[in-house]
Amino acid sequence: MSTAQATSSRLLRTGDEYLRSLRDGRQVFIDGERVKDVTAHPAFREAARSIARLYDIAADPANRELMTFASPKTGAPVLRAYQIPKTHADLKARRLFHEKWAEATFGLMGRTPDHVAGFFCGYAGAPEIFAGGGQKFADNVVKFYERMRDEHLYVSYAIVPPQIDRSKPAHKQSDPALYAGVVKERDDGIVISGAQQLATGGPLSDWLQLACIHPLQPGDENYANAVCVPIDAPGLKLYPRRPFALGARNSFDNPLSSRFDESDAYVVFDNVFVPWENVFIYRNPEISRDQWWKTPSHLLGNHQAQCRYVTKLRFMVGLAQRMNEMTGNVAAPPVQVMMGELAALVSIYEALLHSHEATATIVNGVLWPHRTTLYSAMAMQSELNGRMLEMIRELAGGAFITLPSSLADLESPQTAPDMERYMRSASTDAKGRVALMRLMWDFIGSEFGSRHQQYEKFYGGASFLVKMNVNRYFDWKRATGLVDQALKLPAVEN
Numbered sequence: 397m398s399t400a401q402a403t404s405s406r407l408l409r410t411g412d413e414y415l416r417s418l419r420d421g422r423q424v425f426i427d428g429e430r431v432k433d434v435t436a437h438p439a440f441r442e443a444a445r446s447i448a449r450l451y452d453i454a455a456d457p458a459n460r461e462l463m464t465f466a467s468p469k470t471g472a473p474v475l476r477a478y479q480i481p482k483t484h485a486d487l488k489a490r491r492l493f494h495e496k497w498a499e500a501t502f503g504l505m506g507r508t509p510d511h512v513a514g515f516f517c518g519y520a521g522a523p524e525i526f527a528g529g530g531q532k533f534a535d536n537v538v539k540f541y542e543r544m545r546d547e548h549l550y551v552s553y554a555i556v557p558p559q560i561d562r563s564k565p566a567h568k569q570s571d572p573a574l575y576a577g578v579v580k581e582r583d584d585g586i587v588i589s590g591a592q593q594l595a596t597g598g599p600l601s602d603w604l605q606l607a608c609i610h611p612l613q614p615g616d617e618n619y620a621n622a623v624c625v626p627i628d629a630p631g632l633k634l635y636p637r638r639p640f641a642l643g644a645r646n647s648f649d650n651p652l653s654s655r656f657d658e659s660d661a662y663v664v665f666d667n668v669f670v671p672w673e674n675v676f677i678y679r680n681p682e683i684s685r686d687q688w689w690k691t692p693s694h695l696l697g698n699h700q701a702q703c704r705y706v707t708k709l710r711f712m713v714g715l716a717q718r719m720n721e722m723t724g725n726v727a728a729p730p731v732q733v734m735m736g737e738l739a740a741l742v743s744i745y746e747a748l749l750h751s752h753e754a755t756a757t758i759v760n761g762v763l764w765p766h767r768t769t770l771y772s773a774m775a776m777q778s779e780l781n782g783r784m785l786e787m788i789r790e791l792a793g794g795a796f797i798t799l800p801s802s803l804a805d806l807e808s809p810q811t812a813p814d815m816e817r818y819m820r821s822a823s824t825d826a827k828g829r830v831a832l833m834r835l836m837w838d839f840i841g842s843e844f845g846s847r848h849q850q851y852e853k854f855y856g857g858a859s860f861l862v863k864m865n866v867n868r869y870f871d872w873k874r875a876t877g878l879v880d881q882a883l884k885l886p887a888v889e890n
């Protein structure tokens with residue numbers, strides 16, 4: 397694989413370098429055929445360019461302080477997404493980085509390179525957890541983190557077992573190589589076979605992390621691994637869901653699906669060899685569990701996810717406000733009440749994000765975002781995201797539907813006069829109105845928009861699991877202490 401290995405470690409990676417590096421031997425399949433070049437294929441081309449723009453933003457000398465810090469190893473500027481936070485200022489600097497990138501995609505690409513970067517910062521910030529399996533594993537994970545950081549690597553991940561038969565543990569499936577696990581140990585490494593879900597951004601990334609966040613049972617040791625493999629590793633196959641970009645007619649009619657369809661890929665390992673240096677956990681269910689909860693990895697990765705989500709929420713209410721202005725409803729009191737409720741929900745998410753930072757605590761020299769606040773935001777996202785979208789649908793009435801069939805209606809001499817006369821709005825001409833409504837439909841109602849609702853519900857796992865995390869970490873002692881105090885109040889005279 398070429399990737400950023402070709403890039404001098406003194407230089408930041410540019411968008412062009414990133415795009416060139418994707419032209420390798422990766423096996424990505426669409427409609428039964430292997431994609432020759434993801435940077436040229438209409439299913440992935442524009443999403444790849446959107447990621448390339450992120451690298452250009454980070455490499456822009458005008459953004460040097462905002463987007464980079466000096467690599468502790470080489471002194472060269474590297475992305476702040478790889479900065480292990482030691483202070484509250486460091487964590488804020490990470491947020492500003494994430495927000496800058498999220499704004500460039502309107503929060504519509506969830507697994508940009510800064511997502512898994514957060515997980516590896518968390519691993520490298522607590523290597524002793526990996527050392528539980530042998531010091532070499534701790535050394536491997538730290539070295540890989542440094543490599544990601546210094547070579548500006550984009551790593552995607554697949555950390556959930558497939559839904560083939562959830563009534564049985566991995567080792568009791570009909571074929572032991574159905575779920576991704578180790579099938580052979582060699583002197584120089586291990587061989588992995590089986591499937592894992594769901595590598596968002598996989599076809600656009602440099603490397604894939606395979607790990608397991610689901611609880612494993614005794615007997616599941618072969619599935620309790622954490623490794624990284626280059627996307628073009630022999631035997632690694634990516635099967636993305638149907639790409640929405642392929643259904644986009646043009647960037648006017650499908651402004652978001654044409655640009656930001658990051659892809660979600662089912663991953664198949666067909667005897668993929670992984671050298672020991674890229675193995676971080678090997679046949680160890682306990683460490684496989686602890687990598688998420690006894691390191692700040694899950695917190696730092698999901699801190700990025702919340703920075704991205706809050707940016708998307710701002711975009712969402714901005715769309716609703718522009719729609720109300722356009723229809724002339726912006727001053728109507730019932731509309732103002734609904735917009736106030738939407739703004740309140742967005743403000744709650746903004747406040748929770750700031751709270752993860754403000755109440756973050758230092759553990760062994762590394763700042764961990766506050767668990768209860770972060771997991772509370774994620775736990776309720778599953779319900780509140782849908783509620784917010786429903787409110788916008790309520791505000792819209794038929795606005796998304798009373799639209800011409802395509803841009804061609806606005807341009808054809810036969811139809812343009814009617815379009816110009818009847819499709820205009822109180823605040824814009826016909827083209828401006830239709831452009832805004834197309835944007836909103838792609839956000840809410842198109843297949844791209846619908847996938848986003850599923851993403852917000854499940855990107856961090858099913859909400860019952862996230863709620864169990866809140867239950868685990870909430871300060872029950874303080875809450876029940878109040879109850880005990882009330883029960884001990886001295887009697888008063890009636």
Ligand SMILES: Cc1cc2nc3c(=O)[nH]c(=O)nc-3n(C[C@H](O)[C@H](O)[C@H](O)COP(=O)(O)OP(=O)(O)OC[C@H]3O[C@@H](n4cnc5c(N)ncnc54)[C@H](O)[C@@H]3O)c2cc1C
Pocket residue numbers: 507553554555556559562593594595596597660847850851854855856857858859860
């Ligand atoms: C668009 C999208 C992108 C994603 N991107 C990634 C990615 O990049 N990398 C990655 O690794 N993962 C990713 N995920 C998340 C991941 O793959 C899973 O979808 C997620 O963790 C939920 O797990 P699951 O699909 O197995 O659902 P399950 O955990 O099976 O949950 C589905 C539903 O089953 C029910 N259920 C299951 N078990 C129980 C139980 N014990 N008690 C009560 N109810 C239960 C609940 O109703 C639950 O809501 C993504 C998911 C989506 C939707």
